Structure formats: structure tokens, C-alpha cells
Amino acid sequence: MTYLPFSRTPDYFDSDITPALIEAKNDSVFAVFKESGKQYHVALDPSTYQSKIGSRIEIRYELSAPQHAKINQVIGYWLEPKELLGAICILIVLLIAAYATTHRPDAASLKEQIEFKKEDTGKYV
DSSP states (O other), rough: OOTHHHOOOOOOOOOEEEEEEEETTTTTEHHHEEEEEEEEEEEOHHHHHHGGTEEEEEEEEETTEEEEEEESIIIIIOHHHHHHHHHHHHHHHHHHHHHHHHOOOOOOOOOOHHHHOOEEEEEEE
């Protein structure tokens, strides 16, 4: 998780945050903000932001590339759906591998584990 601040685009440390106005155009919803006199648009999910048209939202962007701006929120900037899906798939694969290696152990190894007795060692050995 420590890689997150260093892997985001726009960069967390070099980016600026500005308010943007939520607008609707041609059945699409955008967050509109200005940088250096030029207007930029960030596409938003219409089902989520349709009721918030006319309100303001925070946008995170880099001065060198304001066209790659993102909404400053947890889902969408910090946690992207494709990353979450990938992490869940990796977790499932690892759980299947762990189950496959521990389920129904070989009879010889099971017998060895049952018969194992720890040697009586000294206090500091």
C-alpha cells in the first residue's frame, strides 16, 4: 500500500487541486475547470453525478498535463476498479493454491507430523 502515493496519475506530490463545476452536455456529465485561461473537461459517470449538476467538485491535475485530470476522491483516484479486480483475482488464486497444498496431505507426511516429538533442549538453546 505504500506505493499508492507514488503510482497515481496525476502525481500526488506534484499535482494541484482545484474546484470544478459539474455540467451536462449531450447526455454526458463533465467536471469543467480552467487552467491558464483554457477550459478542461473531466468525464463523469452520469448516473452518479446527474443529480449534482451545478455543484462543485475537487479535481486533481498536474500543471504540465491538465487534460489528464481526475476527481479527487478515493474510488477513481486512489483505488481504481481494474486494480481492485486484479488484487481480488490474485487473492483468489493464492487462496486456491494454499488450499490445494494443505488439503488431503500425503499419508506418509501426515504420519511423520503425528509422530514428531520436539527434542528437549536447554533453556537458551
